[in-house]
Amino acid sequence: MSEEQVNKEKEQVDADPFTRLMFGQPRRSENPTEKTEEGTQKKFGEDYYALIEQVDSIMDSVNKLKPMLKEFSPIIDYFKKK
Incomplete structure (x- = not known):
């Protein structure tokens, strides 16, 4: 130094x-160049995995809410008519 x-x-x-x-x-x-390359590869893999997990949890939530939405559809249709 x-x-x-x-x-x-x-x-x-x-x-x-x-x-x-x-x-x-x-x-x-x-050594920013060495750390950046390794960090980018690891971060991409981790970010992709986290994204897939979030999409999976969203799809689970939508599937759980489907029956409830079917019950509310007549109410929604009533408000659409007015």
Whole structure:
């Protein structure tokens, strides 16, 4: 590390408590290209899996609500006529 980097880190660490409370500690990145590629692949897989789970839960909810909607259809038709 160069002296400039050490000084910058020291300044960031020496921030007042309010700034640390509101904004937190600054993030440090060592090898952003390697982490980004691995993180993107893992994140895509996790996001896809979460999306499929949500779609499945929505479909389950719709299937459970179908009988109730059939009971309310005459009421809805009545309001449509007026």
